[in-house]
Amino acid sequence: MSFKYERIDKNNVVLLVIDHQEGLFQLARDSTPTDFKTNIVAHAELAKVFNLPTILTSSSETGPNGSLTAEVLALHPNAPFIKRNGEVNAWDNPDFQAAVKATGKSQVIIGGITTDVCTTFLALSLRDAGYSVFANSDASGTFDVKTASDANDRMRAAGVQVLSLFAIASELMRDWRNTPGAPQLMPYFDKYVPEYGMLARAHDAAMKKGAVPSGLPSM
Secondary structure, eight states, X not given: OOOOOOOOOTTXXXXXXXXXBTTGXXXXXXXOHHHHHHHHHHHHHHXXXXXXXXXXXXXXXXXXXXXXXXXXXXXXXXXXXXXXXXXXXXXXXHHHHHHHHHTOOSEEEEXXXXXXXXXXXXXHHHHHTTXXXXXXXXXXXXXXXXXXXXXXXXXXXXXXXXXXXXXXXXXXXXXXXXXXXXXXXXXXXXHHOHHHHHHHHHHHHHHHTTSSOOOSOOO
């Protein structure tokens, strides 16, 4: 079977924030609240690190879904923000569709609540419209692990690439010597991927003591 590896291209991708709302947040039970909050903010901040066009959308904010998460809004105060009043699938909203098309990008990074509804429905619609879709599994949440797994399987069957925050950031960067590269990504990883951040800190400390050869730039 032939396979073509399509990488995320920082010059040809738009980042979407789908219904990361303070009320809907409570439905995300497939990870801890602390981890999930970190991940949705990290998803939004990816766009700042790589200077990606970003589109925000929310669903029925005046009801129990609540407002879009304050930390996300603070990161993107000037991004297009489509407030949907009825459409479950964001692609069914003409203003949202127009905003995505206006970017001129053919790749999309997506994260949303819930994984099986808001993320999956939009991901499938984007695939149907000809986009390459990369679903941030860390920045999508739903009721339980089984529901998330079923949703991810459904997306993969449609050609959506489902991957982690760390994988998305690494593929956008590609080479530590690029810009953005090590100087920009190491602080980001230290903040949002603590396992990797602590590894880098340990190496940094050993390097300063002369215990190991120098590697990546200091954090």
